[in-house]
Amino acid sequence: MDVSRRDLLKGGAVFGAGLAVSAGLMGASVLPGCAPSKAEPGETGPSSGGTDAPTGGSGNPNAGYETGIDWLGTPPEIADADVTATFDGDIVVCGGGNAGIQAALAAAEGGAKVHVLETAPEKFRKVKGRDVGHVNSQWLIDQGFGPYDEGEIVDEFMHRCAGRNNAEMIKRFVYNSGETFDHMISLVNWPDDRIKPVTRSNPDVSPTDPSSMYVPQAAGVLDGPVEYPVTQGGFKSWASTASVVGEISHVIGDESGIDSNDYSRFDEIQQFSILKSQELGAEWHYEQRARVLITDDSGAVVGVYAENEDGTYTRYNAKTGVILCTGDFGGNVEMSWALLAEIAECAARAGKGPEDIRAESMCEGDGHKMACWIGGEIEPLPRPILNYYWTGAPWGTVPYLWLNSEGKRFMNEAATTLAWPNGLRQPLGPICTISDSKWFDVMKKGGIDLGAPNAGRQDYILELKEDVDNVPLGDPNGGRCRDSVECERQPHIVYKADTIEELCGFMGFSDEAIKEAVASVERYNELCRQGRDTDFDKDEKFLSPIDEPPYIGSFFENERWSGIGLVCFAGLLTDSHLQVLDGEGKRIPGLWAAGNCLGGRYGVGYVTPIAGNSIGMAITHGRVAGKVATGQEVR
Numbered sequence: 001m002d003v004s005r006r007d008l009l010k011g012g013a014v015f016g017a018g019l020a021v022s023a024g025l026m027g028a029s030v031l032p033g034c035a036p037s038k039a040e041p042g043e044t045g046p047s048s049g050g051t052d053a054p055t056g057g058s059g060n061p062n063a064g065y066e067t068g069i070d071w072l073g074t075p076p077e078i079a080d081a082d083v084t085a086t087f088d089g090d091i092v093v094c095g096g097g098n099a100g101i102q103a104a105l106a107a108a109e110g111g112a113k114v115h116v117l118e119t120a121p122e123k124f125r126k127v128k129g130r131d132v133g134h135v136n137s138q139w140l141i142d143q144g145f146g147p148y149d150e151g152e153i154v155d156e157f158m159h160r161c162a163g164r165n166n167a168e169m170i171k172r173f174v175y176n177s178g179e180t181f182d183h184m185i186s187l188v189n190w191p192d193d194r195i196k197p198v199t200r201s202n203p204d205v206s207p208t209d210p211s212s213m214y215v216p217q218a219a220g221v222l223d224g225p226v227e228y229p230v231t232q233g234g235f236k237s238w239a240s241t242a243s244v245v246g247e248i249s250h251v252i253g254d255e256s257g258i259d260s261n262d263y264s265r266f267d268e269i270q271q272f273s274i275l276k277s278q279e280l281g282a283e284w285h286y287e288q289r290a291r292v293l294i295t296d297d298s299g300a301v302v303g304v305y306a307e308n309e310d311g312t313y314t315r316y317n318a319k320t321g322v323i324l325c326t327g328d329f330g331g332n333v334e335m336s337w338a339l340l341a342e343i344a345e346c347a348a349r350a351g352k353g354p355e356d357i358r359a360e361s362m363c364e365g366d367g368h369k370m371a372c373w374i375g376g377e378i379e380p381l382p383r384p385i386l387n388y389y390w391t392g393a394p395w396g397t398v399p400y401l402w403l404n405s406e407g408k409r410f411m412n413e414a415a416t417t418l419a420w421p422n423g424l425r426q427p428l429g430p431i432c433t434i435s436d437s438k439w440f441d442v443m444k445k446g447g448i449d450l451g452a453p454n455a456g457r458q459d460y461i462l463e464l465k466e467d468v469d470n471v472p473l474g475d476p477n478g479g480r481c482r483d484s485v486e487c488e489r490q491p492h493i494v495y496k497a498d499t500i501e502e503l504c505g506f507m508g509f510s511d512e513a514i515k516e517a518v519a520s521v522e523r524y525n526e527l528c529r530q531g532r533d534t535d536f537d538k539d540e541k542f543l544s545p546i547d548e549p550p551y552i553g554s555f556f557e558n559e560r561w562s563g564i565g566l567v568c569f570a571g572l573l574t575d576s577h578l579q580v581l582d583g584e585g586k587r588i589p590g591l592w593a594a595g596n597c598l599g600g601r602y603g604v605g606y607v608t609p610i611a612g613n614s615i616g617m618a619i620t621h622g623r624v625a626g627k628v629a630t631g632q633e634v635r
Helices: 098-109 138-142 150-160 167-186 219-223 266-279 333-339 341-349 366-373 416-424 439-443 458-469 500-506 511-530 613-629
Strands: 043-046 083-094 114-118 131-133 230-232 235-237 241-244 249-254 257-261 283-286 289-296 301-307 313-324 401-403 429-435 479-482 491-497 551-558 579-581 587-593
Touching: 083 098, 083 283, 083 301, 083 366, 083 613, 098 114, 098 266, 098 313, 098 613, 114 313, 131 613, 138 167, 150 167, 150 235, 167 266, 167 613, 219 458, 266 283, 289 313, 289 366, 301 587, 313 366, 313 613, 333 341, 366 587, 401 511, 429 500, 429 511, 439 458, 458 479, 458 491, 491 500, 500 511, 500 551, 587 613
Parallel strands: 083 114, 083 313, 114 283, 313 587
Antiparallel strands: 043 289, 131 241, 230 235, 249 257, 289 301, 301 313, 401 429, 429 551, 479 491, 491 551, 579 587
């Protein structure tokens, strides 16, 4: 079953989606190692980057990073006697998650001898995530979603991130994601006795069957076809995601009712890619934590030392080089506190510390550190994370009227991409969403941004309507409603009242804030009647006056800080071929990055026009890295 996100995220105003990190995967057992060997002539042992390394190889971890925390440290000292086994190959992939699987497969298809190093034991391996954002796969086109204008999507990514992302990284994703997805699902041949099904899956139904894999759509599809892109608040969004799930699971939540959820079957799909890579000669090594890159006298990466469970090391030689797919650094609280300045500052001002902001991820930033020790650099501030503004309401980021704890409206609610920083600036206390009896009609006019309701499974939308209809009128305790943000079925409390005053009282507003809220609703209704939001310029299609009781509302407590969310996206600087760059912008020979080791993807945060593109970028950039490292062509 999917991990519940809201229980893990710190701070009330965040939301994460599109999981991209993973621990482990299914594959061959670790093969017996050879006798220990010394470095070949012309090679050196682990390097910390030399005295000129901009990331602190000289012992100053703060060089190039405005922090007083030694987040980088120094690489482990590894003697020949510490090495208990050696493997030779062409490509070593560090990390066996979504990116590493596809990097290994692509490199093996390119004729390389591949070794994959995964920290988790084989029996615990399972890639996380369920939504795979991508563009113009034949699978999407066959269902009527596309072909879309690729340049328009690239431009939208850049627009949303204010140009702080790397257009070349976005192009690599957009141009190559369709082929990556089609290739991945083409390997699925269900059933297969070698595949380990996920919990409660139906063994007779393939994970690519339409009952298990479908395209989430904007809620407006309930009234008929929706034309994409959907434009909302000046931003565009597309239905371009494969949601890979099992049957809906109805479970008892608490005395208030029943929750619904579904669970990911994406690991089942990825297992076929693992098996294919193994058929091509790739070897998978479990409980192997990549620790130090090995370079030769020219500075080229020629291998990696991996730490064994007993503290000894295995050496993996790589004639071609190493692909870093070790995930993010969200599980390293010291590193996160040092490098994620905006998150750390907001948390510190709220009296919080490093442990409070940690991500759901358990990744420690191993790939980032290994690259920085030999001269690589992490992308500069702002360093993106996977969180998102969340209204605490079961309808997610629907652009109703949003009021802060003083009862004041504070932004264009349709521009949800801008909502997270705006929400953090609001005063402590409840931030609420308010609508009236027309709430369902307004909801269906929305887009398909992250956090918006969708009709990927129409049951979710209809269940939400049923739940809201059943909220007792005038009850200060409100009613429990299942949310409609696909795959997120946790309950929220919704309040229903005959007056705005009563509704705001239920949500904890002070008497003064209630007066201000009434005035804000009156002003909002005035703007709706004139058909133009001259205060914040919200799209006219959302300007529905709040004048037909019963009035409904939901809220969360704004604490003016947030955690990282699921993962952080701050990665290494690379060229257009995902090859890691040093402090002078020169390529480090033999070193590539993909997944959450790769920078340049999100700029300011997870503010994307396609849901699920964290996984989509992981598998696509992984495949691109595996291809370019072995001389194959990519778009």
